[in-house]
Amino acid sequence: MSASEWRKAMNAGAGRTAWPRTAAAAPAPSRAARWRGRGAASADVRDETRWLRWIGGRVRARHVLVLLAVLAYPLLAPPFFTFQIGGQALALGLIALSLTFLAGYGGMVSLAQMTVAGIAGYMYAIFATSGTDISLGWPWWLAVFLALAIATVCGILIGWFSVRTEGIYTIMITLAIGVAFFYLVQQNYSVFNGFQGFQSVKTPRVLGVELRDPVPFYYLALFWALAGYFAVKYLLRAPFGVALQGIRDNPRRMAALGFNVTAHRVAAYAVAGLIAAVGGILMVWYNGLVSPGSVGTSWLINILIIAVLGGMRHPIGPFIGAIVFVLLQNFAVDLVDRERFNLLIGAIFLIIVLFSPDGLLGWWAGGAVRLRAVSARGRLGRRVETGEA
């Protein structure tokens, strides 16, 4: 969001909160008078139509198409594509979404989001059932709840810790925290079971449905991915999100306006922590294991790659990035040697960073603008030819 857009948004927000019944509500009385005679039920109808109109104003054909496509996907794709590609991409996308929210809208690039997800995974493995004696064997819903709570608290702590620094320093601090957690779980055997980690973590069976089966897992991941996506979309338009974007653009001005900069930033880490924690639980169900390798440096970086690859300007970016990443991961063997996946992903990441700072979404937007410019020029040219201009 540019400075002028931001100012506009801020003014609109101020208009809503400070003068609820003056300028903004001016045309209302006549309409209200018209409706007054018809009783309360018709007022509800009006609310309903307004709600429908709100939806209608926002939903485009492409939204419906994408939604139908992701819903119908498991019916058309073989189980491998449903589970390995679809399910994994959605779960990874959710973790990357938390980074996009933090980095793209809060201006804080945290490499510790995979660590938060890993904490959730580890906590689930510790509280629920796995192949290790350390696991407590508690019911899965309790384990999920505890894992989410603990991981979110850890996310808040990491945030509280790293907001003491700014900009480029945040990357360093969060990377240091993430790698420190990796070494901790690798060295500690009493709680985290060291190098082995937790193997064969049991995925719950809910209402007779095995959640690790491809189709149920896909829909579960899809549900949470959509929930995360819409939650982020909503938050970005809510006063909190607008203030957060203001803090990203100019923290000093926001502080001067009376916003508590630190509190907003830590709150952003809390939101991102919860999203990442959900993604972490999905990842541990997907993999059926959690080990130091799942929170190692390469995965910390992979989440950043996914977020940057897709583009940080829109919450759909991380999911696009995750799809590309997972496809590359599975089919790199056809392009290059399987062992050289890192080289390939590193090169793609480098190209994206060098030539398209906004990721694939940036290319998309840039391409659309160029296409429009070309077609506009074409029309102008035709008009010149016909002597209209």
Add this chain to the structure above:
Amino acid sequence: MPRFWRWFWVVGLGVPIALFTVWGLVDNAKLFLTTALNGLTLAALYFLVASGFTLVFGLMRNVNLAHGSLYLLGAYVGYVVGDKTGSWLLAVAAGFASAALLGLVLQTTVFRFMQGQDLRQTLVTIALSIMLADVLLWIFGGEIYQFDPPRWIFGRTPLPLVQVYPTYRLVLLAISAAIGVLLWLFLNRTRVGMMIRAGVDDRGMLAAAGVNVQSVFAITFAIGAGLAGFAGVVGGTALSIAPGEDTRYQLASLVVVIVGGMGSVVGAAIGAALIGVAEQFGLAYAPTYSVVFTFVIMALVLAFRPQGLLGRRA
């Protein structure tokens, strides 16, 4: 510092450390002193890696997350040269030169075109570190390599109380101290060093004064990268070279400069000493939690002095 805080630190940190020292010396003096020496030699190695990192950051605001990869590159190139020529000194020189050359190429072909875009530069270095690590793994495989240093530095030296200690580690300590002094002299007594210090303070003003800032940047990046490669050979001789070492030294230099303060070479020395010693004592006395000590130091510094011990507020 107000009086309260002085007492706070003395009671909160000084007393426990003093008690631990006394206990350690009485309980097992040999273990304690060996650990202390191990800590200092590790600190020497950390300083060599981190000084280049902090130098580059201080001048160019470029968080070079490929610094660990440069360490590994220098180590491998040094190994190949040492293997072919049989000379350890040539290996050290090759390690420095190869990393410095790559640093120079990176600065002149990539980073100079994204000046001021901190985040983008960092992302580029991340991409480079992934690719470099993979290329090195491709060429050298997963084996562990060991250097073959000259006999006169690889024996054991008798010392009081500790009895014997590997000579090479003492040499490492001396090398690191010498590099520290040379770096200080270079920064404080030469013309280029003066330009670098001026650039750290105010890049724009330095350029306005008629200095070719780009060449100063290139020199600094080459020296910073070269120090990483140098440390690769010197450290690889003390320990060994294997894939994954790049991450380890990357993390070490990150923590060291966070603790010591970004852009300060003296801060890097202090940070390296703290982290190295803490890590070794952790390994010796509480093996499962050794990483926690490093982390606690970082947390304390961040909580009370976010800019690092010798850092200036950004």
